[in-house]
Amino acid sequence: MILRSIASRLSLWVLAGSALVFVTAGSLLFYRVQAQILQQSHEQATALANEAGNRIEQRLTRVADTTRILATVIGPRPEDAEGMLRDAMTRNTDLAGLAAVFSPEASSAGAPPNAPFVGRQDDGSLASRDMRDDAKPYWETPWFLHGLGCTQGCWQQHFHSQSRHRELINYSAAMSRAGHAVGLVNADVTLDWLRGTLQGLEKPTGAYAFVLDQNGTYLAHDNPAMVGLRGHPALLAAVAQHQASRVRLAAAQNPLAMGKPVWIYFSPIEGTNWRFGLAMPEDLIYAGVRQAFVVAFAAGLLALLALTLVTLVVTRRTMAPLGTLTSSAEQVARGALTFELPPAPRPDEVGRLTEAFDRMRKELALHIAELTRNAREQQRLASELEIAHQIQTSLLPGAHYLDSGCENFELHALLRPARAVGGDLYSYFMLGEQRFCVMVGDVSDKGIAAGLFMARTITLAKSLAAQARTPQQLLSALNRELCRNNESCMFVSLLCGMLNTATGELVMASAGHEPPVLCDASGVHLVELETGAALGLDEDAGYPFRRLYLQPGQTVLMYTDGITEAMNAEQRMYGPERMLSCLAQMPGQGAADLAEGLLAAVDRFAADADQADDITVLALNWHHAIDHRSALVLDLTATATMNDVFDALGRCDASLQARGVASTVREDVRLVLEELMVNMVEHGRTPDAGHTIELHMRMAGDAILIELHHDGRPFDPLQVPSPALTGDIADHDDVGGFGIHLVRAMANDFSYSHDELGNHLQLRFHITHPAGATP
């Protein structure tokens, strides 16, 4: 857990690395220093041992010298021996006792001369006795016998003096007379003295000294318990090699050293066969350096801890802004961008990182804000497009239309825009009771502009259609309106048809649009249709028309170039041929099946390719379900004379009466026809025209439908102003307007058109609802 922090890890690694270096270097140094200390200690101890050996040797040499001089001096004069001995004892305090003894055979009297012995009492005073008085004759003792051989003087074996209760060593020097040993001078020194000498040596605390005799026995030792014991075999082996001056014992013999390793330095004591030894416990040698290193190690450890702490603190302080940055980054990751960063403490990497991070945060916030704004904008656009789509869809009438009145025809339309809004349009609506207007169009562009232009076209078409009698008139009027202020030069191709719902007469005019297809049981073919300019381009464009009489079962199919120019993935167009063959495979089908079948075929053809253009299909299927009453009642042509007119009126009346039409309706019809035809006779004629009046009358359902055609001068009764009705016809100077007023009031539906053939009037009278309702 704690190792998750970089500071902790860094500190730990610094600690580990430093400790490794410290321990390695310390150990190396320790062993080097230890070796040097050992060497130094060897030199010092050896020197000390030599010095101590020398000092002992000097004192022993004095003893030996004194003894030898006494031997030389006393030999010739034995009687002065005691005085000289005392004198010598006084001068040399090292001596414990002196004796001058002669062998008995050396004396002429056969008795030994005096054998004085001067001994030092415990209180330091001297005491003398004659050794001849001793219980055991001295000349039989080993020391005497051995001493006689020491003409140059020699140290004897130490012994325990029972009289003096001491361990003693004696030095004997033979007195000779004429090359013959006659006696000897014997000097005693106590081992206590030797030990005191050892103790008096200056040596390091803990070190101890000893003297080995020629047999390898401890003669003297700082530890009195060791005296008399044999030396360690390793020690003795080393001593045997004369050149070795030191040896290391793995375990000290001295119990005081407690079995620890010990170095022993020895040096020979000249004049004797003894060895002086100085024992230095190894611990003692290394004590100083070890203590120093313990201190150094402790200090080093403290320093390491301090270093670790400092590293930890410094790293943590350095990393603290990083911690803040880390939390901030986590906040950023959660999407929160509105926070304040602490100011960058220093312009180092962390400071730069903080600044960069802050900049990044602000940039990110700006960016996100911009993205959000853009997304909102896009959303708004999308929703506006959606609304536009809905509005555009609402401009289109329903996909299916069945002529509810007499079920003469059925219409099915499909429109699929390539984008949300498109430029394709279709529309259909009834014009009056018997004319059905249908149109399919395609605006030049796609998208919003096209959609708006489409909306304009479709609403204009609907409003202008009321005044238009024929598709060509509607196209002309629409063209004029669309040309007005058409700065963007948009245009729309439009195919417009007007169907007489009673007769199946279909008049079509095209403004640069694809020709319609006529399908029936016998086959499928394009309707040859001469087209005018597309709407919106040429204000003066004219539009020719084509008249078809639909037969039962026939279907007129209108479409836009979205069908014929649909592309598949190989960039091939669907084309009119495929369309015709597709339609040919669906003979005798209804409008919905044809339209949907064609669209499905186009979809199959395009497969995965995107729809590039809006697609519209409109199928108009003529059922011809006209009942028996919708037969032609009258079809006559009259010359424009009063007699002929009234003759025609009479025939009309008779025909209607024959069909059972009520007299009230008949009188309305008669009045309207009289007014219109008398008008034509009286006002419509010109010298070379206006002599023929055509009258077609048929009954469809509950209506009488009358068409009047007159080739005279143009006259639109709908445009005649209504007369002011004052309540008394006598108030009027001219009562000419009453006839047209009556016509407008009597006819249930009334329309007028004029073309190159003259005036065309269409009238409609209801049968079931008698005419004459108050206008």
Place this chain on the structure above:
Amino acid sequence: MTLRLHTESSSPIRTTIHLHGRLDALTFTEFDSAAQVAMPHVADGGTMVLDLSSLEYISSAGLRSIAKIRKSMRARNGHTLLLNPQPQVRKVFDIVKAVPVNEVFASTQELDDYLDHIQRQIMEGTGEDD
């Protein structure tokens, strides 16, 4: 069936023209000339009664003829009253608001009462004019 006319002039102040058949563009001249003949028999301030009981049909041409008569009578301070118009005729009159409603009478009795009333008004010196 065309128009037949029958003029009955019972007194200088009241002449009645009976119309039978259709008064249209073909027959109105006939009616016009009959009216021309009858008009002088009516004294100034008299009443011309058009009995429409048997008139089946009227068109704007007939309306013009009636308008002419009304104008002439009005010029002579007289009245033109219509008697018993049939539905079709009445409908045409209604559409063009041809004649004030109080000058159209459903029966001869109504007409007589009206004329008597006027007569009394004139005699009481509170002459009434249109």
